[in-house]
Amino acid sequence: MKPKLTNPKSIQVGLLGIGTVGSGVFNVLQRNQGEILRRAGRGIEIAMVADLDTARAQAAVGKDVQVVADARAVIANPEIDVVVELIGGYGIAKQLVLEAIEAGKHVVTANKALLAVHGTEIFAAASRKGVMVAFEAAVAGGIPIIKSLREGLTANRIEWVAGIINGTTNFILSEMRDKGLDFDVVLKEAQRLGYAEADPTFDIEGVDAAHKVTLMSAIAFGIPVQFDKAYVEGITKLGAQDIKYAEQLGYRIKLLGITKKTAKGIELRVHPSLVPAKRLIANVEGAMNAVMVHGDAVGTTLYYGKGAGSEPTASAVIADLVDIARLHTSDPLHRVPHLAFQPDSMSDAPVLAMGDVVTSYYLRLNVADEAGVLAKVTGILAEAGISIDAVLQREADEVGGEGSTQTDLIILTHDCVEAKMNEAIAQMQALPTVLAPITRIRKEELN
Amino acid sequence: MKPKLTNPKSIQVGLLGIGTVGSGVFNVLQRNQGEILRRAGRGIEIAMVADLDTARAQAAVGKDVQVVADARAVIANPEIDVVVELIGGYGIAKQLVLEAIEAGKHVVTANKALLAVHGTEIFAAASRKGVMVAFEAAVAGGIPIIKSLREGLTANRIEWVAGIINGTTNFILSEMRDKGLDFDVVLKEAQRLGYAEADPTFDIEGVDAAHKVTLMSAIAFGIPVQFDKAYVEGITKLGAQDIKYAEQLGYRIKLLGITKKTAKGIELRVHPSLVPAKRLIANVEGAMNAVMVHGDAVGTTLYYGKGAGSEPTASAVIADLVDIARLHTSDPLHRVPHLAFQPDSMSDAPVLAMGDVVTSYYLRLNVADEAGVLAKVTGILAEAGISIDAVLQREADEVGGEGSTQTDLIILTHDCVEAKMNEAIAQMQALPTVLAPITRIRKEELN
The missing domain is CATH 3.30.70.260 (ACT domain)
Incomplete structure (x- = not known):
């Protein structure tokens, strides 16, 4: 059976950066193009790639895709409908995302750091230009948690969200518990196996998880992104004996990103937490992610899967591309708002200081x-x-x-x-x- | 902070049937109207309710909502944008859904039996009329599994779906394991506690789960709904000793709805299954639901929550209403297809007989x-x-x-x-x- 085109014009995508995730996006789009076309009703094509290492980029995408060193050449190309930013960090990535929006391109990004810190500016620019900025890949890799929070649970007053949203630290904590080893020993093993980076600071100090929970707090409660107000504590000081004692008391220790709505304001915090061993989330092992969401109507729900890696993250990037393929001709006022709530209906509930939690x-x-x-x-x-x-x-x-x-x-x-x-x-x-x-x-x- | 209206025209909803789920929809829409308005950008109002027991219905919704005994009066009302069918069964519900579609109304339904058996006819009618038929509430209650499969995992070639999608049987199996009791004894207790109906046949014989997995097979693989080809085996013959032996071998017994794509065709089956005790899904206890989805890019994901009940089901119905509020002005070709794949791109892969599994x-x-x-x-x-x-x-x-x-x-x-x-x-x-x-x-x- 040959898939037919509902709409013959494919969506033209420009990639900024083609490392692990970018290659995953390219490979999955190639491999599953028939399936994706049958769903989206139109093709999604990577038409242009910008990467400083043009030779490596060309090798990754083959000779049919145009490769350039200058990201601005992608943004300036009038044929490109969507720019996918996979550079990371707050620096040039921010500038390029703003320029892409200014050029009227929709943007897909996996950059949690950028959105957690500069999201307010970026989403406002996107609203002015009537373009989408989609970021499913920024939180929990391939798990469709942004879509679930923003669209699946719209009936609910969300009460709290708590998640294992950093695979590196969950791998380390799982190993510490399984083998009774101390943090330093396990970190070295994780680095050797590729589960932790050479400079693991952002992961083990909780910063990466704080970026992600900041994004979830915004879409759960309709508040602006406020990374600077998040309480952040990592796992570097955890001892093997605390994991053992917790176990004896019926608990596991997990690094959780937590955001909760209270009468006084919003809690926004990342720290190691004892969790009852019988909860599903306490049994999420290794580099896996899981997010619990509690809504007043639905009760407690949980979403589990791979939180990182080339193809799981690509899965989220491509889901955003399909959403854009479906929605880009619709009236911007009828699309799903960037932060789940209409921009003119944001809440000014304060983020609580840790002392008030x-x-x-x-x-x-x-x-x-x-x-x-x-x-x-x-x-x-x-x-x-x-x-x-x-x-x-x-x-x-x-x-x-x-x-x-x-x-x-x-x-x-x-x-x-x-x-x-x-x-x-x-x-x-x-x-x-x-x-x-x-x-x-x-x-x-x-x- | 007072929510502002992006679009002053509220979506007008007509309910057909106001029992447990209908009351939940009404109550959650009332309680969370501010939150829902801030998300959807427009209000969602129940304008009319049809129920044979008009007195009970009027008591449930108060005097400001028009209550009628005749469902056709709701369908005929030109002010109604969306008809929510909560009658259940294949009989009059089918006729009313088709009439609502013919009248140009969007339809939201929690009726898995209807869609699993007559979905092909209903979705074809809806496509002809350019209206949406949304059914998040038909599978796994408040868990946004339809949205996750249909939108969140669009990048993937789905390989298999396996779920605990019937709370009654999972409650019974949990109790049999916990207390070492036989099926008959636990069924009586479940009926006393309200976890099983007076006539529990559809639940304990696996029919309800088969309706749900039939819907998931269609949206996972792009095949028509084919309930008549599903293999269905319930839990009535399970003995306490099998649960005990399974435990000794490191397994739990769960009633799973399974659908899997193989080179020869699609597996579609419901039966008790041994599952390794260390899997998260093996630890889903009581009346809770959980669905695992394995995609080639994302790997294994899992979605967990309450699969039934007034407000969890209402959460799914209202999420569909918000989707319709967002999308109803858009070109039908750009909406999410009813069965995830474009109607002209369905697969003719056969459903395998159980002997070929x-x-x-x-x-x-x-x-x-x-x-x-x-x-x-x-x-x-x-x-x-x-x-x-x-x-x-x-x-x-x-x-x-x-x-x-x-x-x-x-x-x-x-x-x-x-x-x-x-x-x-x-x-x-x-x-x-x-x-x-x-x-x-x-x-x-x-x-």
Whole structure:
């Protein structure tokens, strides 16, 4: 069966940058062109590619596609309908995206950093010119989470979103748990296997996840992108013993990007979190991603898949191209708004400072193994109005070896406001019987 | 902040039937009207409701909404843009949907039975009239699985879809496993709790799941809906001991709707399946739904949430209404095709008979506890070219009590074609040492 063209004019696409993701886009479009044509009703063709390494680019796309070194030649080409930006970063990518919009091109990008920081400016420019800026590939790779949030759950007042949205850190945490190893050891292994970059800072410090959760907070709640207000804490200080203790208490530790609507404002935060082991998301292992969305009508939903890689990310880029193929002739007012809500209907709900966030906690205190320590510690928490959910006290011998005079005291608390917890931790830290810096990991029930 | 209207004309909706789902649609639209308006750029209003029980209907929607007993009065009303069909079944619902299409109304329906059986006729009528027939609510309640398959994964050659798409049976299987109880006992409990209907046939015999997987097969592969070709097997014959043995072998038993593209044709089947316990979908408990989709570019993705209930289903109905509000002024050729592929580009790949399906198996044979039985059974399998993955032989005492002369022999096989397995089972059944009907459950690795 030969696919027929509903509309004989193919969408002409210009790629800016053809590395891992760009090659994936080219290869998948080639391989599945029949299938995609049968869905979209018109072809989608990569007509031009800009890359500084023209030789490598030409080798990737073959001799039938025009390759240039100058991205502006793509933007200036009147035949090009859509510009796909795969350069990354905030620098030249921002300039080129704005120029493409100014030239009346629709834009598809996988650049979460750019949109999380400069999205307000970029989406406003796109609205003025009546073009689409699509970014499914910017969050959770091939999982259609942007579409689900922006179109699939439109009936709902979204209450919270929580996701494993960085594969590198989830791989590291899975390995730490499986093998009982410390962070540094596993990071080196992850680098060797290609799961972590040579400079892994953006991943392990939580910055990449914060870019992504910033985008999700905007489309979930109809607020502007506000990366600068996100609380960001990575996984570099996690010890193997905390993963083990969490396990004993029925929890796993995951790096979550969380955004939540409360009466006081919007929570926007990335940090390691204890999650009940029985939740599906606690069982997402290796480099996989998963995002939970809780809406008032639908309840809790979850979306799982590969969050990175050449073809999973290409899957999202091409889905955006098909959307554009379907919608680009329609009235801009009838398209899906960039940030899910109409630009004139954005909310001014403030993003809360971390001190104002309410959550529950896991605390690990390395204490002297003597009478009265637990009473002092729990006294401080009681004084602060923080109630205790569970206490796990280790035998000194198990923690410090035979004859040890110190031990670990693990406390799970109920919900309290972070500022109060900060004060309580400072007071506990000042006790002479507390022998090392207190470890504090937030706990999310996600039900 | 007061939401502003991008377009002052609200979409006028007529509901046919206002039971559980209809009330949910009305209540969620009321409660979240500000949020929905900010997203859609125009209001969505229920202007008219038809229900035979007009008094109950009027009580549900209040006095500002016109209530009639005659559904045709809604269809005839020129003010109505969209008709939402929530009557269910193949009878009058089919007639009314066709009449609404003929009257130029867009249609939203949660009626999987209707679309799985009469979808070809209904979608053809809608294409002729240039109206949309949206059915997100027909599969997996509030989970946006239709949108994900039809729009989110357009880049992919979909290879298979497998889902827990019937909450009643998943609740029953979860309870059987948790409590070690037999099917009949748990069914009664499920009926008492409202998880199963008074006449649960459609659920427990797999018919409801088959309706849903039929719809997913069409949009995944671009084939017509072909419910009559689906293989359908329910959970009524599952014993508690099979769930226990599966567990010992590292598997859970779930009722899956499966559709898969193979070189010979499309598999379309519903039956209990062993699934590795470590898969996320094996851990979907109670009345929850989850659908796995495997695409060649994106790999395996999973979508999880509530598959039924008033507001989760309403969430899907309203998402469709917002899509229609956004797209109804656009050229029909640019909309998302009803079955994901352009109507002139459907595939004629055949749906395979169950005998032609290739899968692996769990077999339980109740056998005489004497020498040579295992050799005879495995000899038959070897003769048929079916290779064995694992064997679990129980002590006779454990199975039949002290002094018992019979025992259970459990065999896991590798992949083979079902027709061959049928022959082998017939031969094994004929052995005098095989004392009871052989239990056969299919096994899916889902990786």
